[in-house]
């Protein structure tokens with residue numbers, strides 16, 4: 001089987017054939033650093049990180065460019081409200097966002113491009129468009145792209161001229177000729193951030209940034225361009241218009257767009273103030289809990305982040321690592337069969353899920369199938385197979401950024417978190433367990449069971465294993481009691 005990708009340009013699932021054999025050139029629109037990065041940024045970054053990882057797993061050499069928009073009206077407004085220099089503010093936010101993405105298990109792209117480092121290239125790009133008649137400058141020092149000069153405009157979004165949709169309303173930009181025309185260069189006031197250009201001082205429009213950086217680092221035609229679905233129009237439509245007007249060649253072969261995030265059925269928005277910041281998620285949850293939550297649907301669907309969704313996945317992550325911890329103990333001294341049938345089977349099933357337009361949803365449900373099988377093998381004490389399957393899963397699911405941590409540590413961290421949240425008194429638990437033990441020795445099973453039920457009410461499960469009494473937290477029960 002070969003990789004099939006849903007191409008937003010053709011609205012079809014197509015076989016993936018990169019321009020150059022064995023190599024993939026990929027660009028994903030990055031973050032405008034006008035504030036702290038939120039779950040929507042995390043979603044897009046994790047999706048395209050996973051796609052990159054899977055392409056590499058499939059044997060491609062991937063050159064992946066992601067950009068930061070570090071000059072923009074919103075950044076200027078935000079920096080001004082804080083009384084700081086907008087470029088300093090943008091730099092600080094880029095460093096912070098880089099750190100957060102890395103804590104989410106997102107690989108550094110091959111090239112991390114910054115708009116302000118490519119201003120000269122943008123100016124040259126715009127000048128060529130003017131020379132070819134695809135753009136015009138105005139008396140006020142703005143430059144606009146002439147949409148009527150690109151007959152294919154609308155081919156990505158399927159928005160046509162008669163839809164009468166313009167990227168920025170004409171009242172906001174009174175000097176443009178056609179409603180659909182969009183700014184390539186915006187004149188700037190003396191108190192703003194600006195660069196010198198043939199049209200006077202100003203700064204680039206947002207769309208020209210991505211076209212310029214994509215071409216500068218990857219060439220005129222690239223294989224994959226990605227972003228959130230909200231970027232299709234006008235951003236990506238405008239990127240195509242500028243780029244293809246300049247080169248006369250296809251700009252991108254495969255357009256991929258991820259779905260959007262809803263919070264408790266509502267669109268995430270500034271006015272509702274319902275966004276979830278990456279730093280808050282990382283404070284509350286293991287990063288694999290976050291990745292699992294964002295990858296358990298296929299990337300094109302919207303995700304509804306309802307209350308309790310992270311806890312559900314935290315429980316799953318806890319369960320997996322508890323199992324892995326058990327295997328580590330049981331399999332101590334076992335030698336892995338690197339070339340076993342289990343490995344080949346899991347790899348084949350994983351690839352068939354991911355080759356189907358990167359279907360992480362199916363890949364994750366396959367994972368839980370293997371976990372159930374492994375629980376059966378634990379009961380059968382089939383230790384060699386457990387060791388082999390665990391090795392396969394860890395190696396294959398690194399593509400999704402899952403199963404990559406020390407089992408013991410994850411179990412202890414999550415357990416400690418719940419002990420803390422629910423103020424479980426560990427000494428009191430031990431005291432009750434001792435009392436239960438003496439009841440059992442006196443064959444007073446009724447009283448002993450009562451103690452077990454008292455603990456269960458607090459979300460603590462008691463297990464008698466091989467003469468030893470162990471206790472564990474029951475995340476689902478604890479969360480149910482809380483609701």
Ligand SMILES: [Zn+2]
Nearest residue numbers: 029030210235
């Ligand atoms: Zn972009």
